[in-house]
Amino acid sequence: MSAKQRVVVLISGSGSNLQAIIDATQAADYPGEICAVISNKENAYGLERARRAGIEAIALNHQAYNSREAFDAALKVKIDPLAPDAVVLAGFMRILTPSFVCAYQGRMLNIHPSLLPKYPGLHTHQRALEAQDATHGVTVHFVTGELDGGPSVLQATVPVLQNDTVDTLAERVLEQEHKIYPLALRWLLQGRLIYKDGKAIFDKTPLPPTGLSFNAISFCNGHTKAN
Numbered sequence: 001m002s003a004k005q006r007v008v009v010l011i012s013g014s015g016s017n018l019q020a021i022i023d024a025t026q027a028a029d030y031p032g033e034i035c036a037v038i039s040n041k042e043n044a045y046g047l048e049r050a051r052r053a054g055i056e057a058i059a060l061n062h063q064a065y066n067s068r069e070a071f072d073a074a075l076k077v078k079i080d081p082l083a084p085d086a087v088v089l090a091g092f093m094r095i096l097t098p099s100f101v102c103a104y105q106g107r108m109l110n111i112h113p114s115l116l117p118k119y120p121g122l123h124t125h126q127r128a129l130e131a132q133d134a135t136h137g138v139t140v141h142f143v144t145g146e147l148d149g150g151p152s153v154l155q156a157t158v159p160v161l162q163n164d165t166v167d168t169l170a171e172r173v174l175e176q177e178h179k180i181y182p183l184a185l186r187w188l189l190q191g192r193l194i195y196k197d198g199k200a201i202f203d204k205t206p207l208p209p210t211g212l213s214f215n216a217i218s219f220c221n222g223h224t225k226a227n
């Protein structure tokens with residue numbers, strides 16, 4: 001039996017963050033492996049990425065269920081036999097019910113393309129551009145009942161450039177997403193990162209509301225290996 005921790009990844013789309021995690025888990029010293037990828041959209045490209053990597057790819061169409069509760073219950077029925085140590089939301093575009101969130105609290109992470117608490121919800125790049133923010137970024141956080149509101153673990157900041165469009169800014173942010181998500185997941189699987197009393201704790205120290213700064217870590221290390 002494998003000594004690696006078990007990870008289930010939930011997606012809805014392209015799965016570039018899933019790919020970053022798949023790539024990270026190829027390293028012999030990575031503490032986890034993906035045991036299944038589940039998408040609420042049958043045509044999500046991320047399912048193809050999973051199959052190519054030899055990972056079980058499951059489609060569970062939310063439209064086949066007549067309530068959010070019914071879909072989340074069906075999702076849980078798929079997840080629980082896999083006995084995951086971590087559930088990773090990687091572009092999973094569904095609001096989750098409180099009972100689903102509760103079942104995986106403390107072992108469920110999400111990645112959100114903004115510097116939370118700024119811009120929870122959709123259209124984050126557009127909103128940062130409209131606000132003429134000088135910086136923008138991405139946050140990995142624990143999932144709680146509050147949409148994009150759980151305690152932050154790790155943030156990466158990027159500059160907003162004068163001629164940026166939603167696409168150029170999104171691309172700059174996505175590059176950072178692919179670095180910080182495998183890293184935050186590594187910490188969770190290693191037990192360095194825990195969720196306690198509504199707070200994210202890293203190496204026994206409660207994190208500030210914005211979590212750790214990937215830019216600061218990279219600067220201190222000169223070079224930070226993200227996986």
Ligand code: GRF
Pocket residue numbers: 011013014015016017018046090091092111112113174177
């Ligand atoms: C990412 O921008 C992520 O932050 C957001 O949804 C997008 C998913 O992209 N939650 P991908 O499917 O991982 O390429």
